[in-house]
Amino acid sequence: MHTLDDLKAGRLAGVTRLNLQCGLEHFPKEIFDLADSLEILNLTGNRLSELPEDLGRLHKLEVLFCSDNRFTQLPESIGHCPALEVLGFKSNRIEQVSPAALPRRLRALILTDNCISALPEALGDCPDLQKLMLAGNRLRELPQSLARCHKLELLRIAANHLQALPDWLLQLPRLAWLAYAGNPLPAPYCAPEDAGHCPRIDWQHISLAHVLGQGASGVIYQANWQQQDAAVAVKLFKGQMTSDGSPLNEMRACIAAGDHPQLVRLAGRIDNHPEQLPALVMQLIEPSWFNLAGPPSLQACTRDTYASERRLSLSAVKRVAAAIASVSEHLHRRGITHGDLYAHNILANEQGQCLLGDFGAASFHAADGGPTAAALQRIEVLAFGVLLGELLACCEDDCSSLRALQRRCVQPEVLLRPAFEQISQQLQKIATP
Template sequence: MPTSAPASSLPNSPLPSAPVTRIKLAEGLNEFPAELYQHADTLEHLDLSDNKLSNLPADFGRFIALKRLFLTNNQFEYIPEVLASCQSLTMVSFKGNKLTEFAENALPEGLEWLILTDNKLSKLPEDFGRYRKLKKLALSGNQLKVLPDSMANCRELGLARLSLNGFEAFPDWLFELPKLAWLALGANPATPVSNHSSIPTEDIANYQLDAELGTGASGTIYLAHHKDSTEPVALKKFKGWLTSDGCPKDELNNALNAGLHPNLIPIVANISGLELPAMVMQLIPTTFQSLGMPPSFATITRDTYKPELTLSRAQIISLARQVSSAMAHLHGEHICHGDLYSHNMLVNEASKLYLGDFGAATALESLPTHQADGFKKLEVRAFGYWLDEMLSRITPEADSDSPEADSNSPTAKSDSPAANSDSQEPKSNDVLITLREQCLMPSVSQRPDFSHISERLHLS
């Protein structure tokens, strides 16, 4: 059976003799290890992140089975064109390199997921539209000012991160891509954002950090309390000026500007006195859990779920009302969330929901009105995907009228190892089915807005 090679396999020890499909090496490598070629026919996942590589060998195309290649945090200044010969390759990451050049025909046309975050790219190749299967694109933290017109042909694109670049304007076609649902444009000259909220600013010296609660992509959250109070709060310290989604400063300002809503985590204070941004939030009880989990290599842009998660139609209606209400509120405040996913939603046994994580949020005030409106409709498609995923969790038991069904919650356990294997959707004329179809319409302009969606759900 194919196995995974340990991270210490090179250069200090020989590679395992059994065929492997997955290898990770972080050994300060300056050159590509030739020993890897003995697995050229079977290797599917190669992670050479955190080394000192700046090139790949001319015969790298020998890795005929390679699907995913991670070269994060290396020294590459250009994308090696030999990668175009790796016809099985669907995912590539050059995050955190020194890229200044992205030549035409540098990557295989079957590419589905491309990560170029935190580089020095000032332009993309004019033939970028050849990547017609691309679903996920991360370009935050570069020096881009324009997108090639051919990129309008990337009609499978579902998620794009363009934050923290030099864009002074965006092309109209970006807001017309039929499958684009998660877009981040913050920290560009075209999308400035300042803190105009009434939430107070407090010095960090006024807070005592009690314990670390968790670390995410953009920062660390601590259990804390104000020096004049015993009430516990959550204090988030950002850990850099760039994340895969965008800029922490913009994340903070958008979260502050979002204001109060029953389904948004309340912000208590903006924190000063630190080199990096920080904020204080209301502490959400531990009875709340994430509704979903982030996408996998297989799902790419779609969230994943625990097999035991089951939902009734009534629960989906309740959750959908809360999500659509929160999104209508954000859009009313001229903010697009950019990351409308179940893994950014916290729910409890009573189906109370909080939408969090403004890391991909974009302020809309400075965008042309038609582009801002189009951006909002892109997020409607994200809601359509989310609703589709919720409907896939319905089972006959969860949707029955029995007292047991009424006690089910979004975090409830099921005896079935795959609770959605017998998924039973509502009838085709059900409001949930109708809304899903409307939200997923290929024509962006024909989708409803969140105010309409919220109204429909509250009437059902």
């Protein structure tokens, strides 16, 4: 984090990235002194409500983050920045988005947790748009023009006021990660209040130990449970909106997912938390297990980042692919799409055993085999195809059969992609000598 004193004293000359979080109420004019070098500007966590009209002077600026401020509209001066590609205004008070505020080169737009009821049709004039984060707004419909955004790969529209999913949305050729839970959609597409049988565990029977990790939706602790000798994991969900949607929807999806060898086993949900926080008790994973990849970077946008030393044997790739196809088939039969089928949400060990986690982007659909359900499922098949391609890129050996399957999964015609049942059958044949 940089300081305003250093900026004003000229000690930041030539920096490409500037992070200022110091209660700013006005945009420091000294930022313009960095116009010939500045590429990433992070003003998150201040008290800003406007940006200067001549913001376009920052002609090298590629990334602008202004989350957790006081903006009520997306400043039109943003549209004057010629190199801007990534724009983040999460958790403001934005009600209006002007067409003039949208940079032509936009790749990622993050407007989560605002008060937006409509988006301009000009959004469809951003041909490079890959990532669109709109959860936690007041949208009643999406701009028809988004049908032209053929590069759109990740879309978060959970917790809005949408009453239908438009047909064109289900035909986008590169859409792979979709979250729409928490909208007033027809019953099969809403998280049920009673998502399935789940034992109740009284908070008094739980003793928290240390934090294992935390994410946007909650904190995971190692804990002791009076009912068993072995330690467990407890996830306490936060109440606020996440980039994917509502933590309550995530909890319902975890419960509705049921049992599968590639899912973290759920022991029960907690009652009587002193702060009434929703919480789940789950099996504790061995610390030797690791995430297959890291989440997408600014440069990768929608693609996971893999450690350069990460190498996988062909047998391990086959085991992971078969396991994820199997658990995805299980979820689809239950009317659930995971919505975030990524390597960074897969825990694995060195033997190729794996578990799929993080249901923050999960959504429900009718398990009736109809065309809408089929399209939603095939969108997730594209995510699997991307994952399989990444695993093959880390593989020590090649496999023509796996590559042929991967190409079928990523083809642009949504309904021509195989279902997970077919994928699992094909992977069984590939695994058979």
